[in-house]
Amino acid sequence: MSQAVECDLCPHLCRIEPGQAGECRVRVNVNGKLLAVTWGYPVALHVDPVEKKPLFHFLPGAPVFSLATVGCNLHCQGCQNWEISQSSPEDVPAYELPPKQVAATAAREGCPAVAYTYAEPLVFYEYTLDCARACRERGIRNILVSAGYINPAPMKELAKVLDAAILDVKAMSDEIYRRHAGGTLEPVLDTLRIAHDAGVWVEVLNLLVPTLNDDDALVDKLIAFVHDELGADTPLHFTAFHPDYKLRNLPRTPTSTLLNARRRALDAGLHHVYVGNVSGGDGESTWCPHCGELLIERAGYRILADHLSGTGRCPRCQQAIAGVWT
Numbered sequence: 001m002s003q004a005v006e007c008d009l010c011p012h013l014c015r016i017e018p019g020q021a022g023e024c025r026v027r028v029n030v031n032g033k034l035l036a037v038t039w040g041y042p043v044a045l046h047v048d049p050v051e052k053k054p055l056f057h058f059l060p061g062a063p064v065f066s067l068a069t070v071g072c073n074l075h076c077q078g079c080q081n082w083e084i085s086q087s088s089p090e091d092v093p094a095y096e097l098p099p100k101q102v103a104a105t106a107a108r109e110g111c112p113a114v115a116y117t118y119a120e121p122l123v124f125y126e127y128t129l130d131c132a133r134a135c136r137e138r139g140i141r142n143i144l145v146s147a148g149y150i151n152p153a154p155m156k157e158l159a160k161v162l163d164a165a166i167l168d169v170k171a172m173s174d175e176i177y178r179r180h181a182g183g184t185l186e187p188v189l190d191t192l193r194i195a196h197d198a199g200v201w202v203e204v205l206n207l208l209v210p211t212l213n214d215d216d217a218l219v220d221k222l223i224a225f226v227h228d229e230l231g232a233d234t235p236l237h238f239t240a241f242h243p244d245y246k247l248r249n250l251p252r253t254p255t256s257t258l259l260n261a262r263r264r265a266l267d268a269g270l271h272h273v274y275v276g277n278v279s280g281g282d283g284e285s286t287w288c289p290h291c292g293e294l295l296i297e298r299a300g301y302r303i304l305a306d307h308l309s310g311t312g313r314c315p316r317c318q319q320a321i322a323g324v325w326t
């Protein structure tokens with residue numbers, strides 16, 4: 001007779017009965033064995049500019065082969081990708097693309113990196129890991145786009161094959177994580193620390209949702225965490241929410257909210273603070289933290305001018321700018 005299995009990939013630590021799936025919907029007990037049933041079956045495949053992840057200090061302008069399977073281990077009420085993140089494998093038609101073909105497709109498309117993105121790549125962990133290893137063998141770099149809700153041991157293993165990560169912090173509040181995402185805060189912060197300590201290039205994302213997580217005290221806590229634990233050179237992106245999924249009653253995030261958060265972060269000493277999903281003026285571009293020179297001018301995901309990537313140094317004062325530029 002088949003037995004229940006336990007999954008220790010993420011802090012939910014699901015106990016899964018035969019024939020059932022865990023909280024993330026994609027890790028299933030098949031005859032007493034735990035299987036990630038979306039291995040090799042992405043539901044979304046696109047070539048995106050790296051700026052769309054958003055990563056602003058990693059190979060600017062590079063096309064990135066981006067993929068996702070269904071599933072997520074968080075259930076954010078304002079999820080902007082809920083059609084795939086909150087679906088079960090049987091609900092969404094999938095492609096068949098094993099890891100070696102992922103790397104080959106990225107190479108054929110002229111992409112120097114692959115991004116594991118859109119839904120939650122940590123729940124299709126084995127596929128992410130195998131793809132990342134196959135990409136490394138071909139000299140293709142790996143980008144994790146994630147909410148970071150994973151246990152430390154598997155994250156340390158994955159970090160060995162990652163080159164960059166954009167990690168989404170919902171709010172510096174355990175209560176908000178529990179109430180609006182079905183998770184907890186501290187494991188996410190541990191993931192940021194692990195990636196940073198492993199030498200992965202890390203940028204941090206905070207989707208500001210009106211009335212939910214946009215008050216100054218929460219924003220200031222995140223700024224302090226990034227500054228104190230990841231360093232002043234770590235880029236921080238404040239992005240705008242649009243009404244979606246279970247939060248259609250809330251308004252879009254006003255641009256002024258994002259600009260206020262950006263101003264607070266710059267005043268606190270962070271060097272690179274961006275606003276996204278709105279037309280954000282100075283907040284879309286990269287500036288030299290030393291002399292104020294405009295280094296990369298952007299409008300949305302488009303680069304209008306790049307004075308930095310050749311050297312990684314400010315052309316005016318020669319300050320080295322943190323990031324991966326070649």
Ligand code: SF4
Binds near residue numbers: 008009011021024123
């Ligand atoms: S990864 Fe999925 S199955 Fe495993 S513990 Fe987390 S939610 Fe449960």
